[in-house]
Amino acid sequence: SRVGTLLVTRYLDPFSQLSHEAFVSRLVATLAVFAMGMLFSLYLAWSFSRPLQDLTEAARKVAAGDLSVQVSPAGGDEIASLSRTFNEMVQRLRENRLLEERLHFAERSTALGRLASGVAHEIRNPLNFINLSIDHMRQRLGPGEAERRADFDRILGNMKSEISRLNRLVGDFLSFGKPMRLDPRPCALDEVLKEVASLVEHKARDQAIAIALEAEPGLPRIVADPELLKTCFLNLMINALDAMPAGGLLGLAVRRREGEHEEIEIEVRDTGRGMTAEEIRSAFEPYFSTKDTGLGLGLALTHKIIADHGGSIVLESEPGKGTTVRLRLPRRARAVAPEAPGRPAVPAAAR
Ligand SMILES: Nc1ncnc2c1ncn2[C@@H]1O[C@H](COP(=O)(O)OP(=O)(O)OP(=O)(O)O)[C@@H](O)[C@H]1O
Ligand SMILES: [Mg+2]
Structure with missing residues (x-):
């Protein structure tokens, strides 16, 4: 028989609030984990695809004829090894191109x-x-x-x-076409350069071209053939004057370059029409000329004379900005065996 009734009442409000809070924090945690997962997979995808994109871009440049590209071997092992193989392949192509040019x-x-x-x-x-x-x-x-x-x-x-x-x-x-016969004797390059500058002074004045000559004081004499060097300097100065029909500045400099072997550097600089990359590439080839009356032998001969002295010649130029030619000569001219001279380095600025 029923003795009495016990009524237990429990209010569920705090419980539903607790359960709601728990739900929200679970949702936030899940979303955070999900977002981190997304970010991580995006990072992974980017870190794998970026070296591949770099490689594709580099391959496109090589196909267009630019053999100066190098890719950094980043990424996983396989990709890094692919990048290294790619670099080796481009290096081989560069060597082959140089050989072809020498042969030519x-x-x-x-x-x-x-x-x-x-x-x-x-x-x-x-x-x-x-x-x-x-x-x-x-x-x-x-x-x-x-x-x-x-x-x-x-x-x-x-x-x-x-x-x-x-x-x-x-x-x-x-x-x-003949091996050059050098007649080397001690000569002061600043004197030789001044002498040649005086030969073109008249023509420069007629063309409204100023000549600036900087000679480092106390330069040592070098053993070289002054007559042949005069031919080189004259060729370079005439080219510079030809490039500035409307006037400009012909800068001449002679200075010492310290290094493993002491060298003297001669610079002939103009503010003329400059040269395209294609012109720079062909400039040292015999018979290459863009002038109506040019034989196209000036630079080819200059290159040969400098190479026979054991020196080097570098051409830097940009269309519209002028041209700088730098000759480097060792203090003592080496008698270099007559062989096909290599193409002089074309610096990055000129590529
Ligand atoms: N300072 C310069 N500025 C612009 N272009 C130059 C310069 N020097 C050389 N060049 C370019 O290089 C080409 C080859 O020069 P190079 O001196 O060998 O021959 P050339 O001057 O044409 O004829 P030449 O046999 O009479 O010297 C020139 O035709 C010219 O297009
Ligand atoms: Mg010339």
Whole structure:
């Protein structure tokens, strides 16, 4: 039988609040773990795909002919090893291209040498004959009156200087295919550079070009062939003047470069039209010229002379910004075996 009724009442409000809070914190924790998982997988995907993207980009550049690319071997083991193999492949391609260029240079030089001896022989003999005849006319056939005599002498003088220019051209042409015979003796490069600068002074003035010459004081003399070096400096200065038809600045400098072997550096700088990467690549090839009257032998010959002195030549240029040519010569000229000279380094600024 029922004795009584016990009524137990429990309010569920705090419990539902507790359960709600627990639900919210579980949800937040789950979302946080989920977001971290997402971020981590994104990071993993990025760290795997980035080296691959770099490699794809580098391969595209190589296919376009730029062999200066290198990729850093980042990423997992396989990707790093793929990057290293890629770098080795590009290095091989670079070596092959250099070999091809040397071969090409050697072929052209040999063919040019054979042609040069024939042409030089045929041209030099009549030139010498004309030169002698001019001397003869000057001595024996000149007019008596002073005024006409001056005219006569001037015209013959011009003819003689043109003949000597032609003779020089033939000489350049002839010496191209032959091993250069150096006549090394101690010479002061600053003096040689000044002497050549004075030869182009007149032409520079006519073209509104200022010449600035900086020579480091107390430069040691070097053992080299001053006559051949004059040819080099003159070629470079004439090129610089040709590049500045509307005026500008021709900067000349000669300085010491300390290093493993002491070298002297000569710089010929202009503010002229500059050169495209393609022009820089071909500039040292015999017969490459962008000028109507150019033979395209100036730089090829300069390169050969400097290489025969055991030196190096570097060309830096940008279209519209001017060109800088740097020659480096060892203090004592090495007698370098005549071989196909390598292409001079083309610095990054010029690529
Ligand atoms: N300072 C320079 N500025 C711009 N272009 C240059 C410069 N020096 C050389 N070049 C380019 O390089 C080419 C080759 O020069 P290089 O001196 O060998 O031949 P060239 O001057 O054309 O003829 P030459 O046989 O009379 O010297 C030039 O035609 C010119 O396009
Ligand atoms: Mg020239």
